[in-house]
Amino acid sequence: MRSFYGTRRGGVREGQVIGMLIWWGLLVAILVVVAGGFLKLKIQQHRYGEEVRLLEGRIRELRTMNLELRARISEATSHAQIMRAREEGRIGLVEVSDQYVARLVVPRVMGGGGERLTAQVQRREEGVKR
């Protein structure tokens, strides 16, 4: 390779120097672009990772909160809790007459007379004499 500062035989040719400079400049620029791009990608990747971590944490928190609330609801609506509330007088049982017990488990279209399907009506339909 020829010396950058010229040769023994003659002075430095200007064109050669410019060419070399362009060549090195291009190389450095490419390297800078590649390295910068790589760095940018890495930083972006890291940032996205952080976002993923935060989101995952948030989802976990929400799921946990959901489970916690479900556990509390189950406790509050459990039979044991209702029985306790009844014993403490916070809630009471009301006698429900047979004619007011609507049969929700056997959905039926209301009759022509617009009569509600109650335990009493159903028994009458089934031929149970009362």
Add this chain to the structure above:
Amino acid sequence: MRWRIFLVGVVVSLVFTIYSARLIAIQVGEHGKFVELAAAKNTYRQVIPARRGRILDAKGEVLAMDRPTRRVVADSTRVNRVEELAKLASERLELPVREVEEKLRSGRRYVVLRHGVAEEVAMDMQREMMERNLRGIYFEVTSERVYPNGALLGHVLGFMNHERRGVQGIEMSMDRYLAGQDGFRDVERDRDGREVVVYRGLEALPRDGADVELTIDMAIQAILEEELEKAYRELNPWSICGVIVRPKTGEILAMGSRPNFDSNRPGEAESEGHKNRVISEVVEPGSTFKIVAMSAALNEGLFRPESVIFCENGRYFYGGRVLRDVHPYGNLTVHEVLVKSSNIGSSKLAQRVGEQKFYEYIRRFGFGEKSGVDLPGEVGGIVHPPHRWTKLSITRIPMGHEIAVTPLQIAMATAAIANGGRLMTPLIVKRIVASDGEELMTFRPVEVRRVVDERVAGMVKAAMADVVGPQGTAKLAAVAGFRVGGKTGTAQRVDPRGGYTPGKYVVSFCGFLPVGDPEFVCLIMVDDAKTLTTRNYGGLVAAPIFSRVAEKVARYLDIVPEEMVGVLTMADEQEGNEVVNKQP
């Protein structure tokens, strides 16, 4: 000069060569070792815990579920300000400062400060640590098992040990479905211990446990347990238990025992309280067993219900011993033998059937073998084969002595009579549903075998209905508006050292309603009730408990009454009439 330059060159080259060789050795030869060391420093396998499946009742009420908690752990090599952190942790976790400080200075990379910390406490502490830039304490996601109903149904649900494995009840028998599979993730942490997501490695998602739906109906369970608890306080027995079964399918609707335990705090109960007596207690059944002798005699065509048997006026000499009836009877029909609960009549029925045949009927009714219910700890009872019987056995076994059975076996045998002669496998698990809603398994009713002909079952049922009638031994088992069938049982308590304990009795009543088309069978068994000996009979102690339970259950199940009893009609109400008993 040249020589010197040459020497320096050689030395420099030699040094570089040595360094190069060492570098190659480290980079290539010991590559694996150093990679592992580096990985161990910053990476670890994070366990992603699977959620344990829930246990639900037949109507979907949650009986057992996981509640999220945190395990607070410390990495003492990463703690920056020990005193400050120890003070904060001791305040929030309610631990002594000294204990926390010791753990934070231990030099260990993983030390547990506290298990089962509530979510909100952990979150607050984490927030404060971030604000004050403290590090070295971490909060692992864990969960604790919660049983919203406390002691209700404790024997059936069971509980879990510290390794989160079921050790009793459904928690144990269904553990393989409930447990699920933990997942994991290989992660790398930065200087502050935070995960570097970019370097996340191998990852496997957890598989949550499946939900187990039971046949138990909590409303019925609550009725049963309320009455058992009341009786347990009033009668102060050694134990009391009850079970309610749907005879057509064998589904168990309720099951309870006293003493009992709270599944949330199983360690606080005595060992006796952990015993599910319905499946693991063996007792001499007493007169409830007479249905076997009657069924066998009728099914073999040896007798008809109206056939007459002489009951020896209450004293029957056989095998050199006297067998007595509580009340002396002369001639009784087979039907009356059961209604009056005659020991002598039952023994004569069994004698006529013959030892081998009678033994076969005992086995056909499911005695002497496990019923196959999906609960751990079930025992099969004791039924000796005829070649081990004594001369007296054929007179004692028909009245429920010299034999040991579980309360569930009695209930299932009665259910076989109630449903027309088919012995069913008791069902306690209805279905298993995966966390994504997919149905993994459905448990259908299983008929074990036909025990007796349907016609014979009807005859026995009719006799059992009269047991609760005015002439029977269980008048107190009656339920207003319904025809109830059943059989009382009174047996002396077996002494574990041999023989019987004088003055102590195991009394029971097993009944069903309505007789025409039984919707449920209910057994109540009271072991050593503290009451007068003259009152300690199945018909006087267990039958009233049955009556209270059956009445409420019948109302809850909205069973159509067979008889009009105490009904106030709209017309009566308008006319201001009072409630009166009416016959249909």
